[in-house]
Amino acid sequence: MLLSVPVVWVLAVKFAGLPSLTLPPPGLVFRVLLEERMELLSHTAVTVGEALLGYLLANVLALGLAVLIRQARSLEAFVTPWTVVLKNVPFVTIASILTITLGDTLAPKLIIVVLVCFFPILANVSKGLDAVDPVLVDRLRTLHASRWQRFVKAEWPAALPYYMAAHEIAFTGSILGAIIAEWFFARKGLGYLIIRATTEYRADRLYAVTLIASVLAVGAYALCRTVERELLRRRGIEPAA
Amino acid sequence: MTPAVQCHAVTRRFRPETDILREVSLDIAEGEFVSLIGASGCGKTTLLRLIAGLDSPTLGTVRVFGGTPAEACARREVGVAFQRPALVASRTALGNVLLTLEIAGRPDVGAAKELLGDFGLGAALDRFPHQLSGGMQQRVNIACALVHKPRLLVLDEPFGALDELTRETMTEWLAGVWERTRLTTVLVTHSVEEAVLLSDRVVILDRDPGHIAEIVPVTLPRPRNGPSSSTPAFEEAVRHLRSRLRAVVGKGNP
Ligand SMILES: Nc1ncnc2c1ncn2[C@@H]1O[C@H](COP(=O)(O)OP(=O)(O)OP(=O)(O)O)[C@@H](O)[C@H]1O
Ligand SMILES: [Mg+2]
Numbered sequence: 130m131l132l133s134v135p136v137v138w139v140l141a142v143k144f145a146g147l148p149s150l151t152l153p154p155p156g157l158v159f160r161v162l163l164e165e166r167m168e169l170l171s172h173t174a175v176t177v178g179e180a181l182l183g184y185l186l187a188n189v190l191a192l193g194l195a196v197l198i199r200q201a202r203s204l205e206a207f208v209t210p211w212t213v214v215l216k217n218v219p220f221v222t223i224a225s226i227l228t229i230t231l232g233d234t235l236a237p238k239l240i241i242v243v244l245v246c247f248f249p250i251l252a253n254v255s256k257g258l259d260a261v262d263p264v265l266v267d268r269l270r271t272l273h274a275s276r277w278q279r280f281v282k283a284e285w286p287a288a289l290p291y292y293m294a295a296h297e298i299a300f301t302g303s304i305l306g307a308i309i310a311e312w313f314f315a316r317k318g319l320g321y322l323i324i325r326a327t328t329e330y331r332a333d334r335l336y337a338v339t340l341i342a343s344v345l346a347v348g349a350y351a352l353c354r355t356v357e358r359e360l361l362r363r364r365g366i367e368p369a370a
Numbered sequence: 371m372t373p374a375v376q377c378h379a380v381t382r383r384f385r386p387e388t389d390i391l392r393e394v395s396l397d398i399a400e401g402e403f404v405s406l407i408g409a410s411g412c413g414k415t416t417l418l419r420l421i422a423g424l425d426s427p428t429l430g431t432v433r434v435f436g437g438t439p440a441e442a443c444a445r446r447e448v449g450v451a452f453q454r455p456a457l458v459a460s461r462t463a464l465g466n467v468l469l470t471l472e473i474a475g476r477p478d479v480g481a482a483k484e485l486l487g488d489f490g491l492g493a494a495l496d497r498f499p500h501q502l503s504g505g506m507q508q509r510v511n512i513a514c515a516l517v518h519k520p521r522l523l524v525l526d527e528p529f530g531a532l533d534e535l536t537r538e539t540m541t542e543w544l545a546g547v548w549e550r551t552r553l554t555t556v557l558v559t560h561s562v563e564e565a566v567l568l569s570d571r572v573v574i575l576d577r578d579p580g581h582i583a584e585i586v587p588v589t590l591p592r593p594r595n596g597p598s599s600s601t602p603a604f605e606e607a608v609r610h611l612r613s614r615l616r617a618v619v620g621k622g623n624p
Binding site for chain 2: 262264265267268269270271272273274278282283286287289363364365
């Protein structure tokens with residue numbers, strides 16, 4: 130399975146006769162990966178750092194807001210229009226505005242990563258909190274459970290699978306968001322490398338960056354799935370292979 | 371002695387000018403088992419929720435052990451189980467029973483294990499709800515309602531979703547549990563046999579608006595579970611209750 134990508138790649142180069150600018154042979158790309166590894170690594174670290182930081186921030190904000198809305202329903206009417214607007218403005222345009230106003234600082238990158246990750250988490254956690262069994266909530270009420278107990282013992286466990294599912298989207302999205310932010314205006318990171326390689330017609334390097342970004346995204350996805358499976362296993366559910 | 375539960379002229383209205391319950395008055399003595407029976411939609415669940423403090427009457431008062439239902443809940447004197455078991459999916463059978471004790475502020479693994487053992491679930495302590503049959507889930511659910519030693523047990527069609535055979539076994543089982551605890555209990559059921567087997571009194575509710583049509587005492591000697599449920603006296607009690615129920619429910623639709 131893992132081999133299918135390089136196999137198709139090599140075959141495509143061999144038989145389609147594509148010029149190496151369109152599709153450089155894997156050998157060339159791997160040589161770039163090897164020879165420029167220190168530089169690539171440092172740029173990757175920058176991107177991963179931005180992605181993780183933004184991702185963390187998005188989690189804190191989205192979780193906080195989801196819980197807040199659950200506690201004070203009246204907030205929902207106030208928050209919903211904002212989320213609809215922010216979610217539907219193409220974030221590429223937001224990114225342009227941010228880079229103009231904030232320049233090459235950490236802020237626009239974080240904001241973009243947060244924008245990408247925030248909504249899937251907010252939407253999923255809200256849905257998860259609402260998915261709590263009302264009969265269970267009633268039972269806890271007859272036990273005089275506090276709001277906090279209701280949240281911790283009933284609502285949060287119900288929301289957890291939804292929260293986990295959000296990570297699949299958000300975690301991968303955070304890396305994408307960071308790259309796009311760098312792509313607009315930065316002197317470090319994978320997004321910056323893409324721009325530089327493009328202007329220098331360095332297809333081999335472009336492919337090397339693509340490879341790194343893909344591995345990161347796939348890795349993030351795999352990590353989420355593993356944690357998700359482990360959680361299911363702890364609930365006595367054997368996840369399908 | 372003040373009754374365990376006192377409903378006095380209780381009216382519950384959800385929308386203006388449609389009373390779901392109108393002027394329901396009912397006293398339940400401590401240690402008494404009372405069943406509510408009646409056509410679908412006559413307000414049995416509504417009455418039960420008022421008694422359990424999950425809802426408030428529009429008019430009239432509900433008292434539980436001399437105070438408001440909420441006060442009884444705060445003293446952890448109320449246990450509830452509904453038709454659909456309200457178990458936390460990520461907790462084992464034991465973990466679910468412990469949840470009640472955690473909320474009540476006295477986690478006692480020993481007590482939870484012992485109760486589940488008494489309920490024939492000793493081998494299923496570590497199973498998750500989805501790994502239990504419907505009957506087992508409901509036993510765990512009732513264990514959750516009993517483990518904190520409430521003074522009032524409130525049950526809404528606990529066996530309504532089970533198949534006929536499991537249902538019979540579960541009713542016999544509940545009768546056995548009740549004989550040991552003699553806990554004040556209010557049960558909503560659609561089954562005449564169940565009501566006769568378990569109750570000291572059966573309250574027949576009529577609808578539009580929901581009100582008490584008749585109260586039928588069941589005077590059969592206890593214990594009633596086991597072979598006594600097929601005696602002529604039992605059959606006669608079932609026949610009697612069924613005819614009373616039919617007289618009430620059937621009068622509108624021939
Ligand atoms: N929260 C509510 N808002 C509006 N109407 C309600 C509400 N709860 C119950 N009702 C109405 O009150 C009536 C009685 O409902 P209830 O659930 O008490 O009946 P029931 O006797 O328990 O019926 P069943 O045997 O089907 O369980 C129904 O017509 C129902 O639609
Ligand atoms: Mg009902």
